[in-house]
Amino acid sequence: MNEASPFGVSGTSLSAWQDSVALRGVRPVTLEELVPPGARLVVLAPHPDDEVLTCGGLLAAMARRQDDVQLIAVTDGEGSHPGSPLWPVQRLQAERPRESEHAVAHLGLDVMRLSWQRLGLRDGQVAEQAESLIALLSEDLHPSDVLVTTWRHDGHCDHEAVGHCAAQAAANSGATLVEIPVWAWHWAEPNDPRIPWEQARKFWLSDEQLQRKRKAVGAHLSQLESDPSTGAPPVLSPVTLERLLQPFELVFL
Numbered sequence: 707m708n709e710a711s712p713f714g715v716s717g718t719s720l721s722a723w724q725d726s727v728a729l730r731g732v733r734p735v736t737l738e739e740l741v742p743p744g745a746r747l748v749v750l751a752p753h754p755d756d757e758v759l760t761c762g763g764l765l766a767a768m769a770r771r772q773d774d775v776q777l778i779a780v781t782d783g784e785g786s787h788p789g790s791p792l793w794p795v796q797r798l799q800a801e802r803p804r805e806s807e808h809a810v811a812h813l814g815l816d817v818m819r820l821s822w823q824r825l826g827l828r829d830g831q832v833a834e835q836a837e838s839l840i841a842l843l844s845e846d847l848h849p850s851d852v853l854v855t856t857w858r859h860d861g862h863c864d865h866e867a868v869g870h871c872a873a874q875a876a877a878n879s880g881a882t883l884v885e886i887p888v889w890a891w892h893w894a895e896p897n898d899p900r901i902p903w904e905q906a907r908k909f910w911l912s913d914e915q916l917q918r919k920r921k922a923v924g925a926h927l928s929q930l931e932s933d934p935s936t937g938a939p940p941v942l943s944p945v946t947l948e949r950l951l952q953p954f955e956l957v958f959l
């Protein structure tokens with residue numbers, strides 16, 4: 707995730723989501739249904755931390771199948787603190803990938819042998835580089851792959867651009883596309899017709915997987931602390947984390 711919320715301070719509360727009839731009616735999906743044995747899970751993250759916020763529980767569940775996991779970081783997240791003397795671009799470019807590595811280790815994956823590509827596209831400007839991203843993904847993906855990324859209507863420019871690129875690349879390659887909302891938990895309403903409920907499934911997390919995801923989120927210190935040099939609040943506020951650390955991950959198939 708990146709940048710302060712453009713949708714207001716608090717957004718839709720966790721309690722409101724818990725009262726959602728539409729959300730309660732979403733059917734479950736198992737690991738074997740999401741990532742069949744022998745399939746490769748390719749996680750495409752717009753920014754460092756998006757791989758954890760979207761599907762950290764799924765990655766924890768894949769720890770025993772690590773050889774079937776491919777991570778792709780689209781940007782280095784250098785735009786998360788605009789104008790900050792404490793967090794200049796160069797510091798963020800170095801620190802946020804390090805935080806991401808520590809986070810993924812908390813999920814039970816061996817970072818030293820994990821297949822992980824960092825593309826270094828410009829944070830906040832992925833849409834301008836869409837053609838090259840689609841070409842790269844289309845060449846790398848196989849028909850048996852499961853490509854997981856942010857929802858193409860998530861409400862954040864990079865999340866949407868990456869989602870659209872992933873959808874095109876999946877169509878080109880025959881890979882299976884799975885989209886996951888992040889910002890939508892903030893701006894959408896509990897029974898919002900803009901959410902594709904008919905495509906939604908819940909991947910339920912075990913207690914251990916949820917605990918690992920919480921620890922992984924905690925590794926992103928740059929996103930969790932306020933910035934005294936600008937007065938900006940944390941990028942990931944406690945209210946935001948409540949919504950993103952529910953005991954399931956909502957996926958759109």
